[in-house]
Amino acid sequence: MNQSTTTTLSERGVLQKRYDRLVETMKHDKDAYSSLHLLHEAEAKFLTSQMKELHRKEKTMLVAPTKHERINQELKEAGMSVFGLRRFSSRYLPRIIHEDEHIEAVVAGRRRETEAFFGYMEGMLVATDLRVIYLDHRLGWTTMDEFTYDVISGVNLTIGGIAASVTLYTKVGNYLVGHASVTCASKFADYIEQRRIDSRAIEKSMVAASAY
Numbered sequence: 001m002n003q004s005t006t007t008t009l010s011e012r013g014v015l016q017k018r019y020d021r022l023v024e025t026m027k028h029d030k031d032a033y034s035s036l037h038l039l040h041e042a043e044a045k046f047l048t049s050q051m052k053e054l055h056r057k058e059k060t061m062l063v064a065p066t067k068h069e070r071i072n073q074e075l076k077e078a079g080m081s082v083f084g085l086r087r088f089s090s091r092y093l094p095r096i097i098h099e100d101e102h103i104e105a106v107v108a109g110r111r112r113e114t115e116a117f118f119g120y121m122e123g124m125l126v127a128t129d130l131r132v133i134y135l136d137h138r139l140g141w142t143t144m145d146e147f148t149y150d151v152i153s154g155v156n157l158t159i160g161g162i163a164a165s166v167t168l169y170t171k172v173g174n175y176l177v178g179h180a181s182v183t184c185a186s187k188f189a190d191y192i193e194q195r196r197i198d199s200r201a202i203e204k205s206m207v208a209a210s211a212y
Contacts, residue, residue, distance in 0.1 A: 068094045074103040079183035084108050089124040092137040096144065101128050105191040107166050109180030123177045125168060127191050132168070134175050147172060149195045157189040168192070 065073065071094050072085055084090060087108060097103065108124040126133040132152065136143040147170055156167040164185035165178035177185075 067097075067099065071097055071103065075106060078103060078106045079181060079187055080106060080108065081181065084181070084184075087122065087124070088139070089122065089135045089137040092135065092142065093126065096133065096135070097128065098130070101130050103128050105184070105188040107164075107177050107180045107184045107188040109163075109165070109177045111176050111178060123175070125166065125175060125177055125188060127188060127195075132192075134168075145172075145175075149192075149199060152192060152196060154196075155189050155192040157185055159185070 075085060075090060075093075080090070089108065093103075103126060105127040106124065108122070111121055111123045122136060122138070124133075124135045126135060131146050131148055134143075134145040151171040152168065153171060154169040156169070158165045158167075159182055162182065163178070164180050164182045165176065166180060166185045166188055168175040
């Protein structure tokens with residue numbers, strides 16, 4: 001438990017004691033309707049509202065997921081399996097994803113590489129609300145490229161049986177991830193295409209606006 005949570009619980013304990021004392025006083029004074037009783041009643045209402053606010057803060061602090069948990073949840077929503085969550089690259093993502101950045105789609109698999117053991121290397125393409133990341137993280141080795149959506153020129157999705165491959169075409173190079181989940185690959189390609197459509201729509205509106 002961190003210090004902020006401990007402080008909040010301590011404050012709540014103090015308010016609870018004050019509230020209990022006021023309630024006890026009002027039990028003996030409930031028929032008098034004196035100004036003192038009204039003051040007690042008003043303070044009790046105030047303390048009640050304060051305790052509710054403290055309870056809300058406690059709940060937020062205790063329930064709020066960690067960054068690692070949030071990223072894992074977003075990967076699951078993107079279609080990644082339990083096996084995919086255990087990949088080295090998946091575990092490395094919390095180090096490079098910003099606090100205000102969210103994963104929208106991901107595709108993880110293998111790509112052919114002549115220098116790799118057995119001729120293949122793992123690779124991952126991550127589409128967030130801010131950028132696209134290509135990541136290959138292994139023990140003692142990390143390769144990462146990142147780029148914005150305006151440099152993407154297209155995406156190709158190929159499905160063969162129970163596996164799929166995605167090729168992302170950009171102005172800085174092409175990225176291929178094969179032997180990937182069909183669900184993840186399809187969601188990734190759809191998200192990239194939607195972002196490109198949205199970008200073109202924004203460009204057209206800006207051109208039209210500048211013409212006036």
